[in-house]
Structure formats: C-alpha cells, structure tokens
Amino acid sequence: MADAKPLIQVKNLDLYFGAFHALRNVSVDFHAGELVGLVGDNGAGKTTLIRVLCGIHTPTGGEVYFDGERVRAFHPKLAIDQGIETIQQSVGLCDNLSIARNFYLGREPVKRILGIPFLDFAKMRGEAKKVIRAFGLRDNVSVDDEVERLSGGERQSVKIGRAVEFKNRVVIMDEPTNHLSVREREHVNELAVQLRDQGLLVIYITHDIFQVHKLADRIVIMENGEKIEDASTDSMTADELEEVIRQGGRQVEKMEA
Amino acid sequence: MKHATQLAAASLLATTALAGVAVAQEKQFRFVMVSHIGSNDANMGWLTESLAAFEEKYPDVTTEYISTNNYSVQEHVRLLEQAIATRPDGIAVPIVDNDAFEGPLRRAIEAGIPVVAFNIPDSRPADERIPYLTYVGGDEYLTGLHLGQYALEQAAAGNIPAPTGIVCASHDAAHQGLKARCAGMQAAMEGTGAKFEELFIGAEPAAARNTLQSFMQANPETNYIFTVAGWSSPWAWGVANDMGLSPDVDNEGVTVMTVDEAPVSIEGIRAGHLLAANSQGFWLQGYAPMEWLYWNKTLGYEPKSDILTGPVIINADNADKWAALVRSVFGDQEYDNQNTW
Amino acid sequence: MAAASLSGLKPIVRQHSEVGVILIAVLLVIFFVATSGGRWNNSYNISTILQITATLGLMTLGVALVIGTGEIDISVGSTFGIGALIYLYFAIRIDPVFAAMLAVAAGALIGAFNGYLITRTGTPSLIITLGTLMIFRGLAIALTSGFAFSVPYKERDGLTYFILGGENIFRAGSFSGVNTGFLWLIAGLVVLTIALKYTRFGNHLLAVGGSADSAHSRGIRVDRVKIKAFILCGALAGLGGVLEAGKLGSADGSMGRLMELQAIAACVLGGCVLAGGRISLLGALIGVFVLSSIQSYLVVMAVKPQWFMVLLGVIVVAAALGDRKLRHWAVRK
C-alpha cells in the first residue's frame, strides 16, 4: 500500500546542541500512506528528529528530502506550507489566546475590508467550534475562551482537531495520548489509522511499544540519538522489539564506555 | 489588598497634608517661582530662604517654589505650564531657552499674569524678546568672563602662575547656563595661548573625581580648574592635592576657581584653597522678583531696564564680609553644615 | 447581596485588564477634583496633561507592543531625544515634514537595530536596549554641545508646524483646547488596537509573547514579529520626540531622559504583563494619564520639589500593587 518512492527521506542526519550530540548519523525513509511508530526512551532523540522534520531545528549535517526535493531551509512555516502538521507535547498552543485564534494560528483566514486584510472571525469561530465540538470539547467552554482554561485532554483535542482539519500530507504525532483518558486515547488512535487510510503519512511517536505495535505498519527505534532498529510490524512482535530496546540501550552504553 | 489600600491612603494623606498649607490661609496674592534650581542644587536654599523672608514682610502674599530635580528644558516647560494653569498672580521664571519658553509665557502674559525673568534673561534684543516686566539676575557668560579676567590679573601680579591649560568642569552637560559660564571663561583666556577644555564630570562625587583625575593625568599642562558649581570645588581641590599638584592659592601648581556665594565657596577662599568665586546675588534673585511682582500688582510699576544682581567677585579680600552676610541669612548652624571642606 | 454583585464583576475584570487602571484613574480624578479647589481641574491644566499624555503615550504604545512580544525596550527615552533633535535640526534647514519623516525613520532604524541584535544573538532585550539607551543618550549630549537645536517661536506658525505638535485645537469658550499631538495619539491608539485585535500581525504578536515556542511551531517567524514590534516602538518614540520638539521648538541633550521608565511604569499600571502576551493599549494610555495627572497634581498643589520624587516613587509602586491585587481577586474563584 505504501508508495515505492519515499515521501520523506532522511540521510545521515547529524545535529549538535552546543557540545551535545543529539542526532548521530540518522537515515530513515517515510512513505505516504504509512503509519510509522517512532519509539525510544526519553532522550533517545525521537522528538529531536521530528523537530527537524517540522522545521524547528536546522540539522548540523546530513540531508532531508521531501517528495524527492532536497530541503535546504528549515522553518516551521515552510514545513506547514508543504503540508507537514505536527502535534507536539509541550508546544503548539499559546495560553493567552482564544481557542479560535489558536486553531488558526499561523494560517489565519483574512477578509479584506477596504483592501486591508482583517481576520475573518466568523470563519475562525465557526470552523473551530465545529471541529472541536466533534472532538468532545465541553459545551460550557466557548471558542472565545483562552486556552489557559482548558484541561490537558481538551488542549490535546484542539491540537489534533487542528492537524486533521487542514488537509495535509504528513501528520506527526508526538506522544499524542499523554494526559488523556482511556476513551480519548482510543479515539486518537482510531484517528491516526483513519488518516493513514486516507493516504497520509502518519508518524506516531511514543515510548509505549505495545500500544503503537497494534497500529503501526513499521516501527523505528531510536537510542542515544541513533536509529537502532527499523522493522515492519509483520516481521517482529512487540516483545521482540522491546527486547531490542533493552539490548540496544545496553549496547550503546557499552560503546560509550 | 489591605496593605495596598493602606499604603495608598497614607501617601494620599501625605499629599493633602502638604498641600493643605498652601490652601488653608486666605491671602490676597499668590506668586509662583518656577525654577531649574532644584533639590539637586544647594542654591535652592537661597531662593526658598528669600521667598520666606518676603512672605514675612508681606503677609498678604503667598509664594510658591516649583522646580525640576534635574536640568531639562522639557521638564521645566511642563512645570511652567502647570504653574500657569493654577492662575497665579505673578510668575518668576528663568528663561532657560528663548524658543521653548516663549509660547507659554506669551500666553500667560496675554492672560494678564505678570512675569519677571530671573537668573537667566531672554538674550535677544529688547524688541524681540518675551515681553516680561523685567529681568532680575546675573549673567552666566559674564560670571565666567570676569572670573577669568580676575585670574589673569592675579597672574600678572605674580600671585598665581600664568595659565598653561584650563579645564572647565561641568556637572551637567545639558545645562545651558553652565555652558555659558564655560564660554565666558574661555573668552577671558583667549589670547593667553593656554589650552581650554570643557569637561563633563557628572554630578556623582566618586565618578566625578575619577573623571577629573583621569583628565589631569592625561593633560598635565592643565593648571587652572574652574568648577561651575560651588559644591564640586572641594572635589577638584582634592584631586589636585592627591596628585601632588599644590592646589592651594600660591605661585605654583594648580589654581582652583568656582562660583556662587555658597558657604563651601566662601570657606574655600578663606582657607586659601580657592582663588575666587563669583556671586550672582542669589538672595536678591529670589527676593527682588517678588518685590517687583508685588509693586506691579499694587502700584502698577513697570521697570524700564534689567536689574543686575551680579556678578560680583568673591576673593580673599572680601570673603570674611561675605561669610558674615551669608551667616546672617542661613544661620550659623546651617552655614557650618554646608561647609563641606 | 453586595458580595454576589461584586463577584459578578469578576469576569469583566478578568477579560479586560484595563479595568484596574480605569478604576485607579477615576478614583484619583475624583480625589484631585475634590481637594485641589479648581487648581487641578481647569481647562489649561487638563490640556497640559493631555499634551504630556500625547507624547509619552505614543512612546508607551510602542513599549506596550514590545512588551506584548515578551521583550522590553528601555532605549525609547533616548530614541525620543534623538527624534526631537533630528526633527529640529532639519525642520529649520530643509522642511518640517521631511524632518519629521527623517526623525521617525531614525527611530525606526534604532528599533530595527535593537530588534536585529536581540533576535540575532538571543541576548536579553533589557541589556541590549540598556546599551542603546546609553549610546544614544551620549550621542544626544554630544550633538547638543556643538549645535543649537531650536526653531524660533515666530517661525512656528505654519500649517505643518501646527500639525506636528501645534497648539490648541478645539479651543472653545473657556476650554483652551488640546495639542494636535493628542490627535496623533488617538490615531495611533485606534490603528494599533485594530492591528492588534483584528489582523494577522496582532495575532502573531500576541502568540509570540504568549509562547514563542508554540508560535514558532505553528510557522510564525518569531524573529520577524519581534523586529517589527521594535521598529514600531522606535518609530513611535521618534514621532513622540517630533511632536514634543514641535511643541517646545527647542531641545537639549536631556530630552526624553527617564521617559522610558515612565513608559514602562504606565504599561504595568495599564495591565500589561511584563512576561508578554497580554497587553492593553488603552490601559497603558490610561496608565500614562494617571502618571501625568499625579505629577501635575503635585505641581499645582505646590508640593515641595523635594517631596516630588518620594511621592512619585511610592505612588507608582502602590498603584502597581493595587492593580495586581485587583486582578488577583478577579482570577480567584
């Protein structure tokens, strides 16, 4: 079902934060219509990797290709323009802005009055309300309320709703089920599968190998900034993969020593 | 919230208590002096003392002293406008800047408020200048000029060395009056061949000493220091003394000059630390404008010429008499306190 | 009953951060009118207060925008002074309109310089703008020791001079009118409030202040937004300098000194959060009005000049504290 030609191709990626070597020679391909689980312990480099893909970090070395084109400038704006949407753990919402404003942050619709582009509030409110209600926002919370007043799950709903609403090619989910109830978690996971079925590339980041193994087509495991495993879920069981994480972790530690 | 309210209430109470004095008494006239000589300038004492003396003599007059706390034309004009807004019966104000003061003062004069200029006149010809009643005060340029000429006379008489380098040490680079004093000194020293420099030392004592010392180090030919405020003269003397430059008045080393009839200037001269100072008649600058405003109000007097209160040279010959005069105005204790030598 | 109706006000206080400062302003005005016996509340004084509010207010609008992005600009006092000097220098030599544009452009340039250094090097804006505050103050002092910067009163009666800080329009009866600077301020307030609330730029500006990381992840060019805010701030300070210089007709090296601190104090009084993201332009302007009213009250009541600084310092802190407590009360459930 996946295309032969990769949608995103990462080649020999290196990234330093000052003296800290965050990504070490990472190479990996992602195809459209694929749900890839990106797994690893805290600090393994998975979030750093996807932050390169969505343009937040510029790599120190190596190449990234999108749709066969070499990516030369890294900025979230460029990534979003190309259709890469990211649902991140800690960032993405501004506490001081209303839900509607957050929903459209960075791609606000405008309506020209006397040639001046004013924000199209009617559209912003209407759309945001429709989508977010579908994701289970309480009725007593208005889209004009500040995001600050939402619970963790509700905040996640806003981010996911936003990612789904704009028709994209890639959806990256960074620990999307943190802070969620069991029911909400199932809903998010169903959505991830749905998006994949619509032909999108979905990259799903988690440290829960068992959860993602049920959903994903392929699992990529990272450790200490390196890719240590890349296998389809048909070829390895969740238990085997967990063993890889254990072993891999140890191997790398030995190498360090 | 409770603390905040208490704090706010306390500060407002303080304000009313202070203001109450001015409002409570029934007086016939209210004259306002809007000055640039503020809390950071010891000469303010002369003006407030003389206003108090005036009030004592004329019980039907209230006087108010309003001033900036640093030298700023912007701030001064703002205070002037706010003072005009209270519709006083007369205003005394130094014309720090012709262009900036002309608008508000013309409006005040049109509104029937008599204005007396003090301390600094409108420097333009009589038919162009702001139509104030009269000017009472000295002349900043002449202050520097006469002091410089006096020093040259003394040098010619062999009492002090001839000038080889002069530094005019100013504590505020934005103050036009101080620049005029330096310019006067420069004019006096022209033709002697001595190098003249204006140095901005700032008003912070430690930093000022540091600046002056650095300057003296870098310009060893300097042998005259002119401090354009009385209170900075001990600093200049101290710096020169530390550097072993013999700053006392004698025929060698450095000679220090200053301005004002402040206790610190007079005592410096009496102790032989300072060559001379220059009085502008500060007490008169506070008293006389009020007198003229009062006479204008009650008798319709309009003086036809400026009234100069200075400059008068204070030197070792007359310093004792000056000391007696100043003691009589400030009182012995205050006089001794202000002598920071 | 009373408690219930009071807590009904909470959402209003919560959503409109300017409520606190409006309350303070109203209380102060009532107090001033009641105690000054007409010395404070006469038309001439009010028009003076509005004049001060106009120039300080324009500067404050800019500072509020910068605070909105989570940065701070304390160089505005010097920018104001440089703007005034440039305007006066060229107004008499070339043309007032050209001079004004040049002064505003210089302000914008200083702002761009600040913004560029801050975003490019990631240095705290407090330090960079403290540096430029000193650089341009020194420059202003150095300039004024060589040249005179003034336009004689008689020459200041043309239309352009009138528009750029001229005297008393709307003069009617006993009301002595307001300075044209005040119209500039109102125009600035309206335009910037609309820009802040109803355009993309405003949305991005507040997002950057709320969470720069989140804004960045949504594709907003955080650095550009910040630089734009600094440029606006510098330009507004320059314009304020032009209007003040246009009114005074003269400037010295101390022009604008300490105004940066007043502008920041006004922003805090007006409900702007220094951490960024939440600002009220109207509130900041009312903060300016409060500050200039207090100052004028102390002057017209002939409070001794020595007391002036003490009271100003205490009142600024007390008012900031009162405003904060009020908002605290509103957020509490």
Place this chain on the structure above:
Amino acid sequence: MIGVALMLIAFSVIDFSGWWTVRTISNVVHFSSILALIAMGQALVIVSKEIDLSVGSVYGLTGIAFITFEQSLGVPGAMLAALGIAATCGLVQGIAVVWGGLPSMIVTLGGLFTFRGIIYVWTGGSVRNFSEEARAHWLTRAFGGEFLGFEVVLFWMLLMLVILSAMLKLTRFGNHLLATGGAADSAESRGVRIDRVKIVTFMICSLMAGFAGIVTLADRPQTHVTIGDLLELEAIAAAVIGGCLLSGGRGSLLGAVLGAFIVTSFRYELIALGAPSSWFITFVGVVLIVAVIFNQKLARWAGHNV
C-alpha cells in the same frame, strides 16, 4: 576575563599617556573598587533572576545617612545606623517583589525615585559636613585610609569578594540562590524558600551598595545630594560585562569586579584619548552590548544552554 586581557593589551597598544603608571593604575583601581562593591551585590540579584535599579540611590542614601548621623551618634553608631537603613531599603523592596508579586524592575524603579527623594527631603538639597574628629576617627581611617600604598577600599573589596564568593559557592544559601535563579519552580519543589532567598539577596545587594557609600565617604567626606546618580547603570553594566546572564542562575562575582574595572578603565582611556566625556555613556553602551554578546557566545561555545 579574556575580555579584560584583550582590553589591557589594546590599551597598551593605543596608549598615549602612560597607562602603566602607578598613579593611573591606583586611580582606576580606586574607583573600580567602589563600583565593584556595588556590582557584586547587583550580580547576586541578577543571579536570582531579578534586577535592582535602586542601587545608586541606596548608595547615596546610606552615604549621606552616615555623614548626617555622625553628629548625633558618633562614627560607629552612624555606620551601623546607615547600614541599617541600607538593609531596610533592600528588605522593603524584596518584600514588595516577592510577596507583592510585582516585577523587580517596577519596584526598584520606585525605589530609585523614593530613596533619591528621601535624600532631597532629608537634606533640603545640601549635605552637612564631616567634623575633623570624625575624619580622624580610627573607624573612618579603617574604611577610608590607605594601606600598603593603596586606598583601603581595594582591600575591603577583595575581602567582600572572597566572602561573597565563598557564600555563593560553598554554603547552602549560595546553592539555594543559584537554584532559585536557575529554576525557581524546581528549587521550590525541593523545599527551597525562594521568597526568603530573594528577600535576603535584595538585602545583601542594598547592603553592598550602602557599604560602598560609606567606604567612599569615609575616604572623601565631601559630597553632594547627587551622590550615586546613574551608578545603577554602571553597576548593571559591570555585572553583565563580567558574565552575569540575565536568564538567572549563572554569574561570577570575580567577573563583576573585572567588569567594574573595564568600565572604569574605559572612562580613563576615553578621556586620555581626548574624547568629550559625554561619549563615555555611549561607549559604556557599546561595551555593554559587545560584552554581553561575546559572553553569550563564549558560554554557548563552552556548551552551556543559554
């Protein structure tokens, strides 16, 4: 430190008037020491992630209190009373910042005006003199005399540098202070009373400024109500040039001392080069910006996340 070395080399190269003379060095060292005392206190406040704009006024108020109280309390009493005033200034501001929840910039700005205003109200615009006996008092000499050919303030400054550095690096309070500035939330979660830490830091800062005032006036009791004017800017500049990061949690007292030295030497060198002294302000601004960027690059190069 690298900056200081570079600067000294530069000065030696462009030297016109004998940088390396005893008198020049002692002149620069004298004022550097005064500024360094204030800058060290400022550095501690910056480490706790606050800022204190009031140091110049506190310096002045304490110094003037010292001179004024001398008449009634004698030298030792006046010294204690003046330091008590300084500590109170710090205490009040610290409480307003911590319990009032106000930005330290606003509070200390209020302090800057209030304390300067108190000087004006108290003295009426002119400072009283210091009696001959007081000038000769052993305590005055101990704080303002000379020792081993240097102004004694240098040794006081070095003593305070050792004490405060030891406090910052070796004591529990120092650890809490660094933690408070680095990550207040984490510090609080580990049981650090960040409110107390900050209040104490503000008090130390004010005490240091006050101490500098006393030392200055013990040496030269000829002053004016403008004492301490604009010193806050120089103190902040010195602390920042010395490597204090406004992001809190990092800073070096030795750096602050060297920063004070740089600021002071620049004043000297500019005057020696014949530049109008108003340019000094401009140059401090330039040095401030250059130094802060340089320090930051240095810290990043060394691998700190700043």
